[in-house]
Amino acid sequence: MKGxxxxxxxxxxPLFIPLLLALFLIxxxxxxxxxxxxxxxxxxxxxxxxxxxxxxxxxTAQPRSGNGSLEFTTNTVTPGQDKADFxxxxxxxxxxxxxxxxxxxxxxxxxxxxxxxxANHLAPVLRLYVVDATVGSPTFGKYALLIWEPVxxxxxPIPTDQWxxxxxxxxxxxxxxxxxxxxxxxxxQNYNTPLSGWLAGGVTGQPGDPPPINIxxxxxxxxxxxxxxxxxxxxxxxxxxxxxLRWGTDEVHANFEVDHGLGDLxxxxxxxxxxxxxxxxxxxEICITGPSYPTGDCQTTSGGAVTWSGLQVGDYTVSESxxxxxxxxxxxxxxxxxxxxxxxxxxxxxxxxxxLIVEKIIDWQGVTPIPGVIFxxxxxGPSYPTxxxxxxxxxxxxxxPLVPGSxxxxxxxxxxxxxTITSSPVEVAPLQSAQVTVHNKYVGPALxxxxxxxxxxxxxxxxxxxxxxxxxxxxRINANQAQPLTTAGTIFWNQAPRVFGADQVACMQLATIDxxxxxxxxxxxxxxxxxxxxxxxxxxxxxxxxxxxxxxIQPGQSGWATQLVIPGPxxxxxxxxxxxxxxGSVRVYKNGVLIGAAATSSFFVNRGGRIGAWYFRTxxxxxxxxxxxxxxxxxxxxxxxxxxxxxxxxxxxxxxxxAVQR
Numbered sequence: 052m053k054g055x056x057x058x059x060x061x062x063x064x065p066l067f068i069p070l071l072l073a074l075f076l077i078x079x080x081x082x083x084x085x086x087x088x089x090x091x092x093x094x095x096x097x098x099x100x101x102x103x104x105x106x107x108x109x110x111t112a113q114p115r116s117g118n119g120s121l122e123f124t125t126n127t128v129t130p131g132q133d134k135a136d137f138x139x140x141x142x143x144x145x146x147x148x149x150x151x152x153x154x155x156x157x158x159x160x161x162x163x164x165x166x167x168x169x170a171n172h173l174a175p176v177l178r179l180y181v182v183d184a185t186v187g188s189p190t191f192g193k194y195a196l197l198i199w200e201p202v203x204x205x206x207x208p209i210p211t212d213q214w215x216x217x218x219x220x221x222x223x224x225x226x227x228x229x230x231x232x233x234x235x236x237x238x239x240q241n242y243n244t245p246l247s248g249w250l251a252g253g254v255t256g257q258p259g260d261p262p263p264i265n266i267x268x269x270x271x272x273x274x275x276x277x278x279x280x281x282x283x284x285x286x287x288x289x290x291x292x293x294x295x296l297r298w299g300t301d302e303v304h305a306n307f308e309v310d311h312g313l314g315d316l317x318x319x320x321x322x323x324x325x326x327x328x329x330x331x332x333x334x335x336e337i338c339i340t341g342p343s344y345p346t347g348d349c350q351t352t353s354g355g356a357v358t359w360s361g362l363q364v365g366d367y368t369v370s371e372s373x374x375x376x377x378x379x380x381x382x383x384x385x386x387x388x389x390x391x392x393x394x395x396x397x398x399x400x401x402x403x404x405x406x407l408i409v410e411k412i413i414d415w416q417g418v419t420p421i422p423g424v425i426f427x428x429x430x431x432g433p434s435y436p437t438x439x440x441x442x443x444x445x446x447x448x449x450x451x452p453l454v455p456g457s458x459x460x461x462x463x464x465x466x467x468x469x470x471t472i473t474s475s476p477v478e479v480a481p482l483q484s485a486q487v488t489v490h491n492k493y494v495g496p497a498l499x500x501x502x503x504x505x506x507x508x509x510x511x512x513x514x515x516x517x518x519x520x521x522x523x524x525x526x527r528i529n530a531n532q533a534q535p536l537t538t539a540g541t542i543f544w545n546q547a548p549r550v551f552g553a554d555q556v557a558c559m560q561l562a563t564i565d566x567x568x569x570x571x572x573x574x575x576x577x578x579x580x581x582x583x584x585x586x587x588x589x590x591x592x593x594x595x596x597x598x599x600x601x602x603x604i605q606p607g608q609s610g611w612a613t614q615l616v617i618p619g620p621x622x623x624x625x626x627x628x629x630x631x632x633x634x635g636s637v638r639v640y641k642n643g644v645l646i647g648a649a650a651t652s653s654f655f656v657n658r659g660g661r662i663g664a665w666y667f668r669t670x671x672x673x674x675x676x677x678x679x680x681x682x683x684x685x686x687x688x689x690x691x692x693x694x695x696x697x698x699x700x701x702x703x704x705x706x707x708x709x710a711v712q713r
């Protein structure tokens with residue numbers, strides 16, 4: 052238990068000792084009567100030990116025996132800062148009959164509000180200031196506090212929302228010896244001793260505790276304190292009234308009341324979010340400065356009414372702690388508080404919202420756009436802790452108005468798209484529009500390219516076997532791969548069905564790329580095997596310029612027509628693939644992923660043909676795993692808006708394409 056009360060060391064400072072000695076040595080006799088204690092006539096009562104997270108004041112919030120009582124609040128924001136006391140001290144020698152032994156009555160009333168979240172055994176305590184007045188005693192002139200707490204007197208949990216009248220004359224008290232007195236200080240951990248036990252002497256604490264000061268028949272009472280905290284945790288709201296100490300006919304009795312002529316001030320906090328979704332956790336600090344609070348007093352609110360009760364009449368300046376650049380504040384200025392009716396004023400905070408513009412860029416890579424494609428773009432941030440989404444088919448998309456702050460933009464399209472988001476997270480500033488770009492590149496379904504020839508057979512000096520026709524003598528098989536000779540020509544797949552439909556695919560692994568070669572080439576829709584001028588589509592990797600070039604030729608055309616150039620390097624082992632569609636367009640793939648597309652000419656619309664390869668002036672190259680045929684139905688069915696010209700009959704083995712991180 053000792054650690055629980057060590058916080059009370061901070062109650063008193065060495066500056067208190069000279070004051071105590073002065074009180075003890077100087078003064079005249081007198082007698083106190085029961086009095087009404089008000090802010091204007093405090094009768095020696097005053098706040099003490101009030102820290103940042105607590106308040107104490109006489110208010111009308113819970114009146115007792117009149118129009119007011121002493122209100123305490125705590126809100127533990129910073130540990131140890133939730134403390135407030137209210138006390139009265141008097142000259143010890145002026146009241147020589149106010150001995151501890153001579154007390155004939157000791158009581159007070161307290162109240163714990165059910166809104167309190169601190170531990171349920173905590174309530175306002177009462178402390179007696181006592182001083183050793185026995186000349187010759189080792190602790191003569193030293194003082195301590197005898198403290199009565201409900202928890203050590205069987206009053207736990209504390210009933211809430213009701214006044215409790217507590218006679219504590221015969222209750223248990225523990226002692227705290229303040230520092231700065233040239234004697235050991237701290238808590239004397241003996242919580243079960245009544246005042247009569249302390250007067251009898253011989254009371255000790257736990258090992259390591261300081262010795263108590265001498266308590267005997269001469270011990271004088273020179274003050275009384277009621278208070279809450281510290282270290283309670285959570286929040287507390289409670290009240291105290293009718294503090295009574297009596298020595299026969301001599302009495303200290305405080306009935307806490309609000310001054311006549313006091314008034315209340317209610318500030319209505321209006322929060323204008325300017326159309327933006329409200330941000331959770333937003334709060335504002337409103338302050339008043341005037342007769343009751345010369346240095347100001349503040350309350351925190353997220354909106355609605357906040358009230359100051361029991362204010363001295365007069366003018367009060369209403370202000371607000373700086374809410375930051377996101378807000379403009381309208382204040383009422385000076386408000387007059389009277390005793391005739393509550394004063395009212397309004398403080399309005401208007402959000403200075405921002406906006407977020409998302410530019411949606413869609414790159415179809417030359418593919419004819421598919422009608423009806425919609426993307427869902429989402430943002431999350433202060434206005435939207437849970438992502439908020441809007442749909443778009445492209446262009447600028449505006450989110451706003453928004454509470455300024457950091458926002459994250461996200462999108463989750465299907466596997467046919469590669470998404471790049473630029474400038475997210477982004478900071479949305481007041482009255483400004485932030486910009487984010489979402490770029491979607493269409494890659495469509497992965498290329499499915501049935502394997503036709505893996506070249507896993509004996510080496511040849513020339514020729515590739517019966518699977519091929521054309522200039523096959525300009526190629527040979529070397530180490531289970533196809534190797535072109537210096538003057539290699541066109542070769543074509545020669546196994547049934549040989550001629551494939553109007554929607555066809557071809558692919559091969561560029562096992563070894565000739566860095567000086569411009570024509571590592573696939574052939575699609577070839578109309579003849581002995582005359583390329585009758586019509587043909589070429590997809591060539593140009594290693595010199597690190598690009599893929601799509602070229603076509605058809606009857607009546609002089610020379611090759613370049614249809615598409617796709618920059619970007621391939622490396623040994625990459626798979627070059629292509630699909631020639633029935634609409635005459637061509638799509639190019641790298642490792643099964645679309646990298647570009649282009650239209651050719653009407654000549655190739657709804658026209659099939661043969662597939663093959665042409666390695667022209669690439670003697671340092673090798674290729675492997677040639678595949679192709681009619682475009683598989685599964686590839687077309689997964690791409691909305693596309694149709695398949697013919698089935699891929701008799702093709703059961705697909706070329707392995709490396710997995711691609713997209």
